[in-house]
Amino acid sequence: xxxxxxxxxTATFSRNENYWGDAPPVETANFSYSGEASTRVNGILAGExxxxxxxxxxxxxxxxxxxxxxxxNVPSTRICFAAMRPTVEPFTSRKFRxxxxxxxxxxxxxxxVLSGFGTPTGQPTLPMxxxxxPDIDPYPxxxxxxxxxxxxxxxxxxxxxxxxxxxxxxxxxxWMTAWCNQIDALPNVSCEPNLMDSASFxxxxxxTGDQRMDFFIxxxxxxxxxxxxTLRSNLTGEYRGxxxxxxxxxxxxxxxxEGDRDRREELLxxxxxxxxxxxxxxxMHGQSSIYAQNTAYEWDARSDELLxxxxxxxxx
Numbered sequence: 001x002x003x004x005x006x007x008x009x010t011a012t013f014s015r016n017e018n019y020w021g022d023a024p025p026v027e028t029a030n031f032s033y034s035g036e037a038s039t040r041v042n043g044i045l046a047g048e049x050x051x052x053x054x055x056x057x058x059x060x061x062x063x064x065x066x067x068x069x070x071x072x073n074v075p076s077t078r079i080c081f082a083a084m085r086p087t088v089e090p091f092t093s094r095k096f097r098x099x100x101x102x103x104x105x106x107x108x109x110x111x112x113v114l115s116g117f118g119t120p121t122g123q124p125t126l127p128m129x130x131x132x133x134p135d136i137d138p139y140p141x142x143x144x145x146x147x148x149x150x151x152x153x154x155x156x157x158x159x160x161x162x163x164x165x166x167x168x169x170x171x172x173x174x175w176m177t178a179w180c181n182q183i184d185a186l187p188n189v190s191c192e193p194n195l196m197d198s199a200s201f202x203x204x205x206x207x208t209g210d211q212r213m214d215f216f217i218x219x220x221x222x223x224x225x226x227x228x229x230t231l232r233s234n235l236t237g238e239y240r241g242x243x244x245x246x247x248x249x250x251x252x253x254x255x256x257x258e259g260d261r262d263r264r265e266e267l268l269x270x271x272x273x274x275x276x277x278x279x280x281x282x283x284m285h286g287q288s289s290i291y292a293q294n295t296a297y298e299w300d301a302r303s304d305e306l307l308x309x310x311x312x313x314x315x316x
Contacts, residue, residue: 008199009033013309024310031307035167035198041292044069050294051307054170057115063292072301075119076289078221079126080169082162082179082282083234083242085214090155097279099149101139103186108141109178110285113171119286123272124230126286128303131227131255131268136276138283147186156188163194163216165201170287176217179284193217206239214242219287223304227268228256235280243280 004012010032015024032049034040040052041059045066055063055071063071082100084091091097110118122138125131150156160183164176176193183191201218204211222229231252235243251274255267275281291301299312 003028022310025313026309029309029312037171044292044294047294050297051299051312052292053289053305053307055290055292056171057117057290059292060115060290068295070293070295072291072293072299073117074289074301074303075126075128076221076287076303076305077126077129077223077225078169078219078287078289078305079121079124079230080118080175080217080219080284080287081121081124082215082217082284083213084279084281085242086245086280088214090153090158091215093153093155094278095149096153096155096158097282098139099146099153099186099189100183100282101279102142102146102149103183103189104139104179104282104284105141105182106138106283106285109175109182113175113178114285114288117170117288117290119288121283121286123276123283124234124281125227125268125272129225129227129230131265131272133269133272133276135269136272139279143182143186147188150186150188158189160189160191160215161194162191163196163201163204163213165198165218166195167198169219170290172219175284179217179282217282217284221287221305223306225304227272228252231268231271231275235275243278245278248274248278248280 001014001016003014010030012028012030015027037054037056041055043049044052045062060071063069084097086092106120110116110120120138123133123136166173173195180191180193183189204213220230220234233240235241236249236252251271255264255271258264258267289301289305293299296315297312298315
């Protein structure tokens with residue numbers, strides 16, 4: 001039962017004593033929001049919180065070594081990428097879109113910025129999802145090839161300013177800035193990140209006119225573990241789909257109308273191959289979920305990022 005709500009700040013719930021099922025083990029659950037990782041980490045170390053999300057890798061030892069707290073880490077269903085609208089220059093050129101992928105040192109940023117807490121990607125589907133194609137490798141880091149493809153695309157001198165959502169992802173500002181800097185390092189493209197607070201960014205998702213985003217960086221997570229949900233929502237969907245290609249839509253439709261499970265998986269793998277080859281995104285990484293937890297409670301981290309109060313119980 002919702003007891004109190006302050007927009008952008010807190011929400012407090014109490015146990016519903018009239019619920020038809022088993023009663024949750026906790027009587028109240030208070031959710032508070034902070035876009036500052038340091039605030040979240042300091043809060044749990046001080047005993048002000050019992051569970052927090054997106055712990056920066058550099059703070060993992062502090063949490064693990066602190067009496068009464070521990071770290072839980074699982075791969076999440078959230079995939080981080082840069083969307084490109086192929087009806088808008090310079091993204092009308094597949095060569096340019098592929099160049100942007102070769103310009104990014106995905107593994108290097110995962111190692112240096114995320115301390116290894118991430119999975120390189122080369123398709124819109126993560127390894128734990130149905131339809132993931134295990135035969136697709138991420139684009140290799142090759143800035144010379146990237147610069148050559150930019151020249152061949154006819155869009156040398158392109159100036160990019162992608163909106164980037166802050167306060168939501170593991171070290172989001174750091175990895176977004178790092179990838180923009182790598183694109184900016186090309187001799188024939190400039191790239192400056194447009195760092196935006198979460199509310200401002202979300203308000204522009206699916207917008208039209210001057211507010212429409214044709215090139216932006218963000219992360220998308222979904223709990224179904226099925227490739228089709230990610231593909232439709234982000235590529236061909238009417239709300240925020242950025243790659244409304246008829247061939248792609250037909251491929252997804254074929255997969256979703258297939259009743260045989262094995263054949264459907266093969267068709268979804270074909271869709272992921274198509275997305276890789278067409279470079280529908282700048283493929284970045286699958287996010288790891290790093291949680292800090294009060295050891296006075298029992299709780300198992302989930303890859304779908306759901307935080308269900310009825311799955312948290314005091315240690316007996």
